[in-house]
Amino acid sequence: MKIDPDSTTGLSVQIAAAIRNSIVEGALIVGERLPSEAELAEQFDVSRSTVREALKRLAAQSLIKTQRGAFGGAFVNRMSYADATKQLVTTSTLLLSMNEVSFDTACEARFALEKACAPMAAKRRKPKQLKVMRAEIERQSVANLSDESFCTSDVAFHLALIDGAQNPVLSYQLSGSIEAMQPLMNMITFTARSRAEIVAIHTDILNAVEAFDGAKVSDALERLEAYTVKLAHTVMSEKDKARAKNGPSIRQL
Amino acid sequence: MKIDPDSTTGLSVQIAAAIRNSIVEGALIVGERLPSEAELAEQFDVSRSTVREALKRLAAQSLIKTQRGAFGGAFVNRMSYADATKQLVTTSTLLLSMNEVSFDTACEARFALEKACAPMAAKRRKPKQLKVMRAEIERQSVANLSDESFCTSDVAFHLALIDGAQNPVLSYQLSGSIEAMQPLMNMITFTARSRAEIVAIHTDILNAVEAFDGAKVSDALERLEAYTVKLAHTVMSEKDKARAKNGPSIRQL
DNA sequence: TGCAATTTAAATGTCAGACTTTTAAATGTC
């Protein structure tokens, strides 16, 4: 673990990279305690603040966790599915919101992945997933639900569906593309009619999953994708019309 | 953007969260310059070092980039696909290496996603992707190639395949699951025979993609998955035997 | 002896202030 004080890259960046490598390569294993900040400062021949900045970088990536007090310090963190999902959602959300990704492209990716998951989910689903899906459909049917709550429930429904595949890696990967789309979905105002349509398709999915019928799930997902895209286009073209009347917008989809 | 000095969570964590929210919610837009560290310190009523630690956390997530010198400062970063992919690969790699995820589970997830992508790739692929795939097959056929180089080329081949779908979001998502598996694949020693088998399947994929035949691509991917799993099991059971002779191992797959 | 309260020491967290380096704009010079 050596760093170059004359490099143009900052010292704290180099130190973070050095420690990150040690973790990825297995030289530092889960739960292991790193040397104290003071010791690291001496080892790398930098000040304690520089070491701290490096450690904060690693903490932001969930690579380490710090604990205060005697016998505290920085410990290599076991990356949990929850940690990883949080990271993935933040990254994906920003990627989508900052890169003029069209709604259609994001939607296509999301449903392509979900459809890949559907047959497995239909085959392996447990009562637990059916229960969650049913509960979310109930919630979505409530009349006075806000658009945002509707979207949140929608996300929960689909996460339950993919959980049915009983593959945590798949759940992790998919949760990224599904949750990251929520800000985009939140832009849509759901009329009572469109909600009824979506709930109907969700019900089809639930029934198909319950019947272990993967093909039917895929079919329903395809319909849902088509309907979602159509809905988004309608909403967006209406907003376009409003924009044309009210002058240039501040931000576009 | 307010923080609570009496909270148990650290000040730099709170400040990072506050700024992150401003970015995610759109209050700070891409390219915008944050106040200088000194100004932020005054605004939040903390020391400059605390502000710096907060900024380093955000920089580690590619949310901001800092520039030195006059008219420098911290700027909201446009999350690029490259940035996002790097984050995703780091996270996924650690998730897989630290959580006793079975090879089969990771492999299943990876191929499920890739199969989802295959029909689209077959339909839309451009000469560019064919060219890359062909070049990588060439590389994989070289006799004296190291196992690691073989794996690297394997990754490049599959990335080219999914690029064929012409959906950058999909490419981003998939690159995570494919690249993150590389450390697991690197544990396998590829015999000349197994390499020949893999190259043969890759060639089938290339030909099917060239012929716009999505079904054939999916079929080939299924064979590749089965073969990969079989190969991994063979290697692992042999390592198990070696372990049984040589005593307990330090790390298991 | 056994347990509860207290002390202690080792860490991280925070602060304050100084100095270094980088960088672009402003200024000066030919």
Added chain:
DNA sequence: GACATTTAAAAGTCTGACATTTAAATTGCA
């Protein structure tokens, strides 16, 4: 006008101090 110099703003780094937290060690008491 083109080029060199100065300047000022900002991040990067260093030093040293103090605050806070925490678990272990010690002490005190029954």
